[in-house]
Amino acid sequence: MNSTKSIKMQEKRQKILECSLVLFAEKGYLNTPVRDIIDSSGFxxxxxxxxxxxxxxxxxxxxxxxxxxxxxxVKDYYKKEEDLFIRFIETKRVIMDVFIQNKQLSEIYSRVAGISDGIDNCLKEFEDKLLLFTSKNIQYGIKQGFFHEVEVVPIAHGIIGIIKYAVYKWVVLKEISQDEMIEMVISFHKSLAIGLVKKR
Amino acid sequence: MNSTKSIKMQEKRQKILECSLVLFAEKGYLNTPVRDIIDSSGFxxxxxxxxxxxxxxxxxxxxxxxxxxxxxxVKDYYKKEEDLFIRFIETKRVIMDVFIQNKQLSEIYSRVAGISDGIDNCLKEFEDKLLLFTSKNIQYGIKQGFFHEVEVVPIAHGIIGIIKYAVYKWVVLKEISQDEMIEMVISFHKSLAIGLVKKR
Structure with missing residues (x-):
């Protein structure tokens, strides 16, 4: 395959993805037949x-x-920032920015959970990888002697849990602005880092 | 109204709620017309x-x-336990037990978010009250000088966030058992109480 053809293929694939995103956001994932995606793509x-x-x-x-x-x-951010405390907090801002830049997908993501086993498997694949990535970063903090020897998996779930809930409040309920969403997630992580309980 | 009549009315209302729960769990909330609830109740x-x-x-x-x-x-539990640290952790077990005792409703709750504005308003009413209840309890810990002066609202969201995510993993994805769900939530709260970062 020559490279011009390969670029054209890449562009077609991208176009289909973009059309799908628009349709899912407009009509809902469930109410979008593949037929509409095909028609909308023009292919x-x-x-x-x-x-x-x-x-x-x-x-x-x-x-x-x-x-x-x-x-x-997040990896780009790591290259710029070495302080583990700042990293732990500010990577969440980096993550929330990606949600904000992908508002349509964020909305679809927030709306489709629990609809069918197939969709839940899609979400699970995504979340499992995000959980793993988050867990590894916490594990790194423990190895560096910076974090306590905590159970990593429940914390990773807590982190994904607040992110999901904040995104839902922002993009589905429209109860908080994008800045408030970021502030909520950041503030939560500061408390999680320091802990609620005063030393006794 | 005499009391026998009042009890009968109460029983009818209860029966309708029970039939609805069964139908929502079996067929899904969206796929259950009111007609089916009425037929199933026998009234x-x-x-x-x-x-x-x-x-x-x-x-x-x-x-x-x-x-x-x-x-x-939770209030009953407060009567039995005065230690604020144990309270903060163990009330989560009390809460998760209520989810476990109401498995059908937990599943409906986990599946319906984002489907329609009307449903999201139902959930919002429920979650707002749970957020308020959680916030007040954290506020109490701060007043008692037991917790740091943290921002309460983001923490309350984090707590609801992990509970929602753990319930979803248990009842929709069926990836974790009910005991694993409880342990995940409890472990997360221990870490949240103590904090991740070692004192520098």
Whole structure:
């Protein structure tokens, strides 16, 4: 395959993803048939199925790319900041910024949980990787003697839990602004880092 | 109204709630028409509308009674335990037990978020009250000089966030057992109480 053809393929795939995102956000994931995605992309049916198995596969791809963006941005941030305390707090700002830059996907993500086993598997794949990434970072802090010897997995779940809840309040309930969402997550992490209880 | 009649009315209302819960859990909230609830209860249409405005009103009532159970059980626990550290941790076990005792409702709760504005308002009412209750308890710990002067609202959101996520993993994904769910929430709260970062 020559490189021009490869770029064109890449562009088609990208176009399908973009059209899907717009439709999912407008009509809801469940109410968007693959037919509409194909029509909206302007390509033929066979083009769609060259890149994706089905609608869930599209959602999975969107979430995978979203996660890659989170991980890339956090790793870039690590290159600039060495203080582990600041890192622990400020990486959450980096993560929340990726949610803000991907508002449509954030909304889809917040709305589709629990709808079907297939979708839950998509979300689970995404969240498991995010949990693993978060766990590894906490583990690193423990190894460096910076964190207490805490149980890592429950903390990673707590971190994903507050992020999910804050995103839901921002993008579904529209109860808080994006700045308030960031502040909520940051403030929570400061308290988690320092602890609630005064030393006795 | 004589008391026998009042008891009968109470029983009818209760019966409708129970039938709704079974149907919501079996067929999903969205796929359950009010007609099915009425048929399943064995009462007439007018009986249903004597107690409830619509299906959302049923969900709201189920969640309200669920919340009352949480608050009652936590307050009962407070009478038995005075140590603020143990209280902070162990009330979470009390709360998770109420989720476990109400598995069907837990599943509905975990599945319906983001489906419609009406449902999100039901959930919001429930969660706002739970947030308020949680915030007040943290505030009490601060007043007693037991907790640091932390920002209370983000912590309350973090607590609801991990509870929601753990319940979802237990009842929707079926990835963890009920005991693992409790242990996850308890372990997280121990870390939150003590803090991750060693004193420098």
């Amino acid at each position: 033929g049916t066979s083009t769609f199925y060259k890149y994706f198995k089905n609608k869930e596969d599209v959602l999975k791809t969107l979430l995978t790319e979203f996660l890659e963006q989170i991980i890339t941005n | 007439g249409t007018s009986t249903f509308y004597k107690y409830f405005k619509n299906k959302e009103d049923v969900l709201k009532t189920l969640l309200t009674e669920f919340l009352e159970q949480i608050i009652t059980n």
